[in-house]
Amino acid sequence: MAARQKINLFLGLLLGTQLVSPICAAPLKTAPAVSFAGGVLSIKTNRYEVQWQSGSMISARSLLPKAAALTIVGTPMNVEQMPNGLGSFHEQEAAGRAQHHPWGAISAPFSAQHPPTVETKVRFEKLPDGARLTYTGLKGDAGATLVQELTVEERTGDLVIAQHGISPHPGVFGVGFSLLNLRPDIEWAVPYFGGQRWKSDAHKGNVTSIAWPLFWNAGLIIGQMPQAGAFAVWAEDAAMRPKYLRHFNGDGVQALEFEACNEWPYHDKREIRAFNWRFNTFGGTKETAWMEAAQRYKEWMVKAHKMVPRARRSPRWVDEIALIWPSYVDETTMKKMSEIIEPKRVLMMDWGWLKDFNRRIPEYKPQDENLASKIALAHRYGFRTGIYTSMALVDKETHPNLMQQYGLEPYFNGLQVDKPANNADWLVYVHPGSPKWRQFYSEKMRDVKKQYGIDLLYQDVTGSGVGSAGLIDGKSFSAGVVAVESEIRTKVPEAALAGEFWTEVNAAHEDFGLTTFLAWGDEAHKTWISKADQPHPLLSYLFSDYCIYWPHQVSVRDTKRFHQDQNINEVIGAIPTWDASPDDRVSEARVVLERAKLWAAGFRPAFPRQWKQGAVSYLRDSKGRLVRYIRRGGSSYCYEETSRGDRLRYARITGQNRTDIGSPVMIDGWVAYDKQSPIGLNPNNWYCLFPGAPPATGFTITELPTDAYINGTRRSDQYVLLELGGQGNGTISWRTQQPLVSVLTGANRHDLKAHKATVNLPAPVLFAFKPPEAITEGALLPLGKWPHRMVSNGQAVGQAAVHSEVPRELELNGQKRNGYQVIPPLGGVGSEHSIDGFVRLPNDPKIALKTSLGRYGGSGDGVNFVVRVNGQEIWRRFSESKAGWEDVAIPLGAFAGQDVVLSLAVDCGPSGFNTSNDEALWGEAKVD
Numbered sequence: 001m002a003a004r005q006k007i008n009l010f011l012g013l014l015l016g017t018q019l020v021s022p023i024c025a026a027p028l029k030t031a032p033a034v035s036f037a038g039g040v041l042s043i044k045t046n047r048y049e050v051q052w053q054s055g056s057m058i059s060a061r062s063l064l065p066k067a068a069a070l071t072i073v074g075t076p077m078n079v080e081q082m083p084n085g086l087g088s089f090h091e092q093e094a095a096g097r098a099q100h101h102p103w104g105a106i107s108a109p110f111s112a113q114h115p116p117t118v119e120t121k122v123r124f125e126k127l128p129d130g131a132r133l134t135y136t137g138l139k140g141d142a143g144a145t146l147v148q149e150l151t152v153e154e155r156t157g158d159l160v161i162a163q164h165g166i167s168p169h170p171g172v173f174g175v176g177f178s179l180l181n182l183r184p185d186i187e188w189a190v191p192y193f194g195g196q197r198w199k200s201d202a203h204k205g206n207v208t209s210i211a212w213p214l215f216w217n218a219g220l221i222i223g224q225m226p227q228a229g230a231f232a233v234w235a236e237d238a239a240m241r242p243k244y245l246r247h248f249n250g251d252g253v254q255a256l257e258f259e260a261c262n263e264w265p266y267h268d269k270r271e272i273r274a275f276n277w278r279f280n281t282f283g284g285t286k287e288t289a290w291m292e293a294a295q296r297y298k299e300w301m302v303k304a305h306k307m308v309p310r311a312r313r314s315p316r317w318v319d320e321i322a323l324i325w326p327s328y329v330d331e332t333t334m335k336k337m338s339e340i341i342e343p344k345r346v347l348m349m350d351w352g353w354l355k356d357f358n359r360r361i362p363e364y365k366p367q368d369e370n371l372a373s374k375i376a377l378a379h380r381y382g383f384r385t386g387i388y389t390s391m392a393l394v395d396k397e398t399h400p401n402l403m404q405q406y407g408l409e410p411y412f413n414g415l416q417v418d419k420p421a422n423n424a425d426w427l428v429y430v431h432p433g434s435p436k437w438r439q440f441y442s443e444k445m446r447d448v449k450k451q452y453g454i455d456l457l458y459q460d461v462t463g464s465g466v467g468s469a470g471l472i473d474g475k476s477f478s479a480g481v482v483a484v485e486s487e488i489r490t491k492v493p494e495a496a497l498a499g500e501f502w503t504e505v506n507a508a509h510e511d512f513g514l515t516t517f518l519a520w521g522d523e524a525h526k527t528w529i530s531k532a533d534q535p536h537p538l539l540s541y542l543f544s545d546y547c548i549y550w551p552h553q554v555s556v557r558d559t560k561r562f563h564q565d566q567n568i569n570e571v572i573g574a575i576p577t578w579d580a581s582p583d584d585r586v587s588e589a590r591v592v593l594e595r596a597k598l599w600a601a602g603f604r605p606a607f608p609r610q611w612k613q614g615a616v617s618y619l620r621d622s623k624g625r626l627v628r629y630i631r632r633g634g635s636s637y638c639y640e641e642t643s644r645g646d647r648l649r650y651a652r653i654t655g656q657n658r659t660d661i662g663s664p665v666m667i668d669g670w671v672a673y674d675k676q677s678p679i680g681l682n683p684n685n686w687y688c689l690f691p692g693a694p695p696a697t698g699f700t701i702t703e704l705p706t707d708a709y710i711n712g713t714r715r716s717d718q719y720v721l722l723e724l725g726g727q728g729n730g731t732i733s734w735r736t737q738q739p740l741v742s743v744l745t746g747a748n749r750h751d752l753k754a755h756k757a758t759v760n761l762p763a764p765v766l767f768a769f770k771p772p773e774a775i776t777e778g779a780l781l782p783l784g785k786w787p788h789r790m791v792s793n794g795q796a797v798g799q800a801a802v803h804s805e806v807p808r809e810l811e812l813n814g815q816k817r818n819g820y821q822v823i824p825p826l827g828g829v830g831s832e833h834s835i836d837g838f839v840r841l842p843n844d845p846k847i848a849l850k851t852s853l854g855r856y857g858g859s860g861d862g863v864n865f866v867v868r869v870n871g872q873e874i875w876r877r878f879s880e881s882k883a884g885w886e887d888v889a890i891p892l893g894a895f896a897g898q899d900v901v902l903s904l905a906v907d908c909g910p911s912g913f914n915t916s917n918d919e920a921l922w923g924e925a926k927v928d
Contacts, residue, residue, distance in 0.1 A: 032152040034131050036124040041131055043150060047157045048231070048281045054079045055116040055135060055146060056178040057279075065228050065283035070182060072253055077180040078117075081108060082207065082246055082257040084178050085115030086144050089171035089266055096173060100244065100415035102211035102466040103520075105203070113176070114138035114167075116146060127151060130160075143168040146175065156296070159279040160236075163260070166271040173415060174242075175272045176259035179233065179279075184252050185226050189290045190245075191218040193517045193529045194502065194549065194572045195539040201528075203249045207257075211466045212243045213478065213503035215520075217539055218301075219243055221256065222293045230282045230289035233258060234297045237275040238304040240478035240505065242415060242468045264414035264470040287611040291541060298542050305482065305508040309545045314493035317384060317455070318511045321347045322599030323592075324550055324577040325383075328352075329374040334381050336582035340593065343382030345600045347456060353387050358427055361395045362402075362441065364448055375453045386456030386498065389448065391441050391484045392477075393460055397426045407434035411477055413467035429461065433472030433480030442487035449495050456511075457492070459485065462499035463506040463513060478505045485509035498550060502539065507547035512575070516552035517568055518561055530564035532631045535571035537607070537617050544573050544605040553579035556588035557792045557827025558912045563652055563686040566591065570629045570636060571617045573605030579826070586790070586797040587668040587688035594638070594650045594690075603627055651689040657681050657709060659689060666694035669795060671713055671720060672701035682709040682725060685793060698737040699767070705730025708761055712794025712871040714901060716787060718770045718838050721901050723794060723871035726761040734767070742768040746870075747898055764870035772840045772899045777847065780807075781925045783820045783904065786837040791905065793830045794871060800825070800833045810854065810921065813884035817852045819923035824863060828912030832866065834905040835922065842927065843897030849890040850928050851904070854921030857883030860914035865922075868903040869895050881917055892927065 033044040041052040049061040056079050060070040079085065089096045089112065096112035116122065116135035125132040130151030138144040144167040151160050165175045188198035192215060202208075210216040212235075219235030233256065235243055246257035260274035282292040301307070311319055322345035327333060329348060337346065354360055355367040368374065378385050392411065394402055402408070411429045412419055432438070445457050462485070465477040475483060482505060485497060489509055499506050502513030518526045528534060540549070551574050554565040568574070576595040580586070598619060606620035612628060616636075619627040627649065630637045635653040639646040648661065657680070659665060664676040667687050672680040673694060680701065681687055694700075699720055704710075708730060712723035724732075733756040743750040743757060744766040750757035759765060775781070784805035789796045800822075807818035824833045841847060853865050860881040867875040867890050875890040904925065908918040 032129065034126060036131065039118065039122055041124065041133060041150065043130065043152065043159065045152055045157055048159070050159065050279075052133070052150060054118060054120065055085055055133075055148060056082075056180055058180050060179070060231075062225070062229055062231055062281035064281050068225055068229060070186070070223070070231060072181055072183055075181050076253060077255055079115040079178065079180070080110070080117070080139070082176070082178045082180070082248060082255055083110040083113045083259065084176050084257060085113050085138055086141065086146055086165040086167060086172065086272070087113050087174040087176065087259070087261075088141065088167055088169060089173055090167070090169040093171070097416055099209060100211070100467065101209065102413065102416065103215045104209060105206040106209045106246070107207070111140070114141040114144055129154065141167055141169065148177070157280055158296075161277040161279065163274040164271070168270065170268050170270055171266055172262060172269045172272050173266050174259050174261035175274050176244075176257050177277075178255055178257040180255045182223070182254040182256065184254055186223045186254060188247070189222040189224055189294075189536050189538045190216070191220060191539045191542070192216055193520070194568050195536040196529060197534055197536040198247070199533075200249070203247055205250065207246055207248045210245045210247075212245070213240075213505055214464050214466045214501060216245045217501065217503045218297065218542055219504075220294070220297045220542075221245060222290045222538065224286060224290055226286075228283070228285050228289060230284070230293045231280065232282070232293035232296065233277060233279050234300075235260070235275060236278055236300060239275070240476050240482070241275060242476075261415060261468065263468045263476060264419065266414075288609060290538065291607055294538055294541050301504055301542065305504065307508055307546050310511055310548070313489075313511070315455070315496045315511070317344075318496045320344055321384065321575065323347070323596040324349060324575055326351060326553055326577070326579060329378045329385065331377060333582055334378065334383060338381060340582060341596060342600065344384070345596070347384045347386055348378060349386045349456070349458070351388050358393065359395050359398050361390060361393050361398075361427070362444055363398065364389065364444065366452070372452045379453065384455040385453075386458055386496070387448075387452075387454050388460065389445065389457050390460035391432045391481065392430055392462060394428045394430050395426060396423065396428050403428065403430065406437040406440055407472065408432070408437055409469060409472060411465065411469040414469055415467040419469070431469045431472055431477050431480060432484050433475040433477070435473050438484045438487050441484055442491045445488045445495065446491045449492050454495065456496040456498055457488070458514070459497060459499040459510070462510070463501040463503040465505070481505050482508045502543065502547065502549050504543075507543040510547050512550040513543070513547045514550045514552060516554065516565075518554065518565055519552075526561075526564060530567040532567065532634045532636070533616075535568045535616070537571050537573070537605070540572040540605045540617070541607055549574040551577050553577045555826040555828075555831070555912055556580050556584070556586055556592065557790075557825055557831035559588065559686055559793050559827070559830065562588050563654070566652060567636065570638070573617060573619065575599060584798065585668065586792055590668065590690065591650055591652065591688050598627060598649070648691045652686060653681075653689060654686045655683050657683055657707070661689065663691065664693045665689045665691055669713065669797060670694065671697070671699065671715065671722070672704060672710060674702070680704045680708060680710040682711060700735045701732065702735050703731060703733035703756070705732070705759070705761065708732075711762075714789065714796045714836060714871065716838070718768065718772075719901065720767040721871055722765045724759065724761055724763050724765060729758060729760045731756055732759055732765060736767075738769050740767055740769060741771060742766075742899065744768070744899060764872060766870060766899065766901065768838070768899065772838045775839045775841060775927050777842045777844065778926055778928045780818075781837065781927070783807075783835050783837075783922055783925060786835050789834045789836060790825055791832045791834045792827065796834070807924075810923075812854055812856065815885045817854060817885050817921075817923035819852065819854050819921035822906045822920050822922065824906045824908040824915060824918050824920065826908060826912055826915060828910055829864065829907055831912070832905040832907045834868075834903045836901055836903045838899070839902050840899050841892060841895055841897060841902075845893040845896050847892045847896055847927055849892055849902070849925065851888060851925035852921075852923030853877065853879055853886045853888060854923050855879055855881065855883060856917070856919055857881055858917035860917035861909045861911045863909050863918050863920050864907050865920065866905040866907070868905065869900050871901065871903070879920070885923060
């Protein structure tokens with residue numbers, strides 16, 4: 001059939017499907033008023049007034065809760081500033097692909113787009129509840145036609161936007177429309193990176209493009225008005241097809257563009273019939289209007305995907321889980337873990353259970369032949385267990401004929417790149433839509449559950465599709481995932497499911513959605529998405545009844561990133577994740593346990609009708625008790641609301657020198673306090689506060705200069721070492737129950753009786769309760785007998801393992817040395833295994849620390865060897881993961897004759913991981 005005949009055939013048809021779902025919005029009081037003049041369509045209801053021109057909305061007013069303009073006066077924008085209209089790769093393939101990267105800024109001109117313009121012919125047809133506009137002769141494609149139907153649904157008041165485009169040329173990939181000329185003071189609630197609040201600094205000067213579902217995690221965006229009220233646009237797309245959101249933040253104006261895309265292949269497609277988009281306005285306060293808007297989408301989503309709440313699914317144990325513990329099944333560590341939290345509240349996740357990494361997918365052969373008995377052991381203790389699986393990955397080297405056997409196709413980002421001729425990797429990302437595959441894979445999950453007793457089956461990359469890889473059995477990639485998981489639910493109802501990312505795809509059937517938001521983008525983006533007022537609970541509102549967010553662990557010793565991660569996790573109601581050893585008591589680990597205690601007590605994400613000032617999220621238990629998170633400045637405070645007033649559960653603070661809680665609070669391991677609060681905090685660092693007075697230690701700093709802060713602390717029965725930062729000079733005072741033998745700042749000694757001293761900042765201050773160990777020049781240092789400490793950002797936070805008090809002779813790369821082995825902790829730079837000696841250095845200006853740095857080799861990104869004197873770094877050497885010894889000499893003449901804390905430290909390198917191959921050695925250390 002010729003292209004023109006196809007156009008005429010479709011002109012009179014209704015476009016798209018409309019799912020009926022219950023909603024909270026009031027029905028229309030009167031029929032919509034519809035008019036058309038000068039190429040502009042006007043629609044007015046009791047909820048809104050809109051004007052539509054050249055295929056996009058050019059102006060709008062909300063009438064809820066009272067009349068307010070959504071757009072600025074005048075219409076300075078035109079449709080060509082956004083990728084509107086019919087999109088086609090015909091003669092514009094490079095330009096079309098460039099605008100479909102899953103995440104990032106795109107630039108006009110959008111030559112692959114063919115929008116209607118003021119020169120385009122438009123035909124208006126009145127419909128009972130709206131209008132049909134037919135545009136012929138689109139920009140750059142004179143033979144193309146775009147049909148848009150704008151109808152008002154009586155029951156909801158939604159403006160339903162249906163589109164159909166057709167071109168005489170092949171390569172049609174999609175169709176888009178915009179909301180142009182939007183006010184610059186509108187803030188956006190978006191399901192981006194877990195849920196975000198976009199303010200005036202969002203994407204300034206750029207057109208930002210985001211793909212569903214990977215980064216734009218629901219087909220929804222909500223505009224929040226400055227005083228009250230909101231409006232929303234969302235995709236009514238049960239088939240889970242490719243779609244994109246574009247946001248423009250210009251000089252005094254904003255715009256949104258919404259694109260619905262075809263499925264691959266595109267080379268012979270000449271038309272696009274889009275799913276419906278819906279627009280509506282809502283009343284309510286600034287705190288609650290977004291929930292009214294989100295509720296419309298949520299009700300549609302639940303009905304469209306037949307979603308069952310977690311609490312009503314067959315694996316009822318899921319709702320008891322209060323802590324995710326990525327760990328192998330090991331009886332010793334399970335015993336320790338059971339001392340800090342009830343085992344039935346813990347889900348142990350074994351990521352590395354497969355033989356030869358993932359070379360056995362989907363055969364699923366464990367590397368441990370005793371896996372079933374180990375899982376049974378975990379169950380006897382009361383723990384639940386999970387393992388890694390994936391319906392969307394195939395090891396093609398182990399199973400070379402599997403894809404052909406089960407009708408699988410490789411998955412790829414079909415709008416950004418075309419289908420590859422062949423997959424060069426051994427692990428293939430596949431489209432799981434095949435009915436034969438669905439049956440095979442669901443039965444495989446049943447067998448894995450039966451054979452090993454696994455409680456949770458993690459399905460890798462299930463919610464992280466971008467673009468399209470075509471249809472299999474009429475299903476898109478995401479719809480294929482939902483179909484497979486539906487069959488798993490039927491065949492293995494007692495098993496829980498989890499997957500990646502945290503989208504509607506995951507929420508449809510999974511109990512947990514996993515990702516790590518801080519793995520994407522540069523440091524500026526990570527800081528931006530996690531700053532105090534940036535995260536928004538929108539995704540939690542949509543998904544948490546069905547699918548809880550499970551963050552990939554961020555090391556508690558990677559302090560800055562841990563707190564960035566918590567800034568998001570607290571807002572979106574993420575389940576706590578434990579990544580430390582069971583006996584780790586660093587304050588950040590204690591925060592994770594405090595959150596786990598709330599989960600164990602039945603607290604879950606909540607959305608009250610009234611929010612207190614400063615509240616960014618809430619939790620509620622079955623008895624109606626509330627916990628709320630307050631943000632002040634960059635800090636976060638967790639309060640439980642009680643009949644006697646608010647009770648602090650914990651706080652994470654930054655940007656402060658002293659605390660302002662108003663009741664006694666303490667920091668684990670801190671030594672400086674006024675009457676009820678810690679003092680001497682570094683405003684650039686993060687600290688975890690807990691209610692109550694600090695434990696009695698026999699030594700307390702009671703006064704510091706106003707601008708002084710403590711960068712590091714080490715304490716033992718021999719000494720307390722403070723590394724003070726700041727500028728200028730001032731008085732430091734202390735209270736002690738232990739007699740001191742000296743108070744030192746460098747070579748200066750202070751009066752012991754005064755209990756105060758004047759210091760010039762920055763400076764270390766060393767309080768000694770016992771004399772130091774005298775060092776003999778040329779003698780080996782007894783590193784095995786010195787204290788081994790875990791240090792996090794200068795603070796000693798616990799004991800580190802001492803492998804041997806005597807050195808071992810080791811041959812590395814043909815060289816022999818006597819050395820002490822050290823396994824650094826997770827966390828990277830700033831998280832160290834430190835060996836500390838309180839010593840008196842020889843009074844010789846030529847002295848140096850001479851030692852050998854040893855590495856076993858293996859994969860990894862290397863480690864840093866660091867030497868400190870009184871907590872201050874004097875030397876650092878990066879060591880790659882290569883086997884061998886390196887002899888070094890570090891001058892110590894500046895400290896000759898002084899009593900000092902000499903520290904030899906190692907961290908696990910810039911990534912913060914790879915500790916299995918980051919083992920390091922200090923060999924034959926001496927001062928000579």
